[in-house]
Amino acid sequence: MTTVADTHATTGVEGHPDPALDIPPGYAPPAPQAEKPALTMPLPPSFTSVAEERQHRKEQLAGAFRLFGRLGFGEGVAGHITARDPERTDCYWVNPFGMSFRHIRVSDLVLVDEAGQVVEGTRMVNTAAVCIHGAVHAARPDVIAAAHAHSVHGKALSSLPGVMLEPLTQDACAFYDDHGRYDDYTGVVTDGEEGRHIAAAIGDRKAAILSNHGLITVGHSVAECAWWFITMERSCQAQLLAMAAGTPRAIDHDTALLTRGTVGGHLAGWFQLQPLWDEIVRSDPDLFD
Ligand SMILES: [Zn+2]
Secondary structure, eight states, X not given: OOOHXXXXXXXXXXXXXXXXXXXXXXXXXXOOOOOOOOOOOOOOOOOSSXXXXXXXXXXXXXXXXXXXXXXXXXXXXXXXXXXXXSSSTTXXXXXXXXXXXXXXXXXXXXXXXXXXXXEEXXXXXOHHHHHHHHHHHHHOTTOOEEEEEOOHHHHHHHTSTTOOOOOOSTGGGGGTTOEEEEOOOOSSOOSHHHHHHHHHHHTTSSEEEETTTEEEEEESSXXXXXHHHHHHHHHHHHHHHHHHHSOOOOOOHHHHHHHHHHHSSHHXXXXXXXXXHHHHHHHOGGGGO
8 A cells, every 4th residue: 555655755756755745735844943052161271472361461460459348348458368379489469569459450569479579569568468468379280370358258257266167059069168267366467377277277278267367368369269269258248147036057068078078179169250241340440451
């Protein structure tokens, strides 16, 4: 028996079905599908020269300061973010002492060597910045950037003896079993020994709570480091709010570890800063000066 399908398969010209047999009146065949453009998302840049990479790091650093200023992390002259130089890897770029985070431009940044001496720039650098960041950069060759500030919720949490950042929220899981605590407070950091204690408290982790002082974070990029600081400060705020309101329920160990794997990696940290980076580039174009 010959079926309709057989007919279509055998009656066309050169093996094609005869369109007259199966296209009803008024029927328009669909237009050929245009090829869909590939979907994209921001990715960390690559560089063709060390000068290009240095410029990028300095721009990111100036942008990170602007964000810290906008988010209210400034407290007088306290606080510093550093970025390792891509060529002179024992040196790092840092903010000038006594300058508002909200005003820092690329041209204001100061290059400091491992002995804490200014090797490029004309402004003084905070001794505490040299002691803390010099020790952290020396102890962690993998670290490109380190951030420390006296943000309100970080320093409030730091005053509670032994309290760590708990996995109370998805965001806080980035720090689950991945931050340390420095329990001593012996005054303003003015020597390298104190900096080495702080570096030891960070260990191979991404952050530490410095008792009665504030927070410090590190990252494989300026953007990652800045994001950890921002989200750590906000996670401290969330924890303090939750503790004040009742008895918070923590996320269980396995789920917290799983979540850290999603939100707590180097690329995830870099990526999370991108919306804020876009905001600051649009509102503060002079940061590139
Ligand atoms: Zn400090």
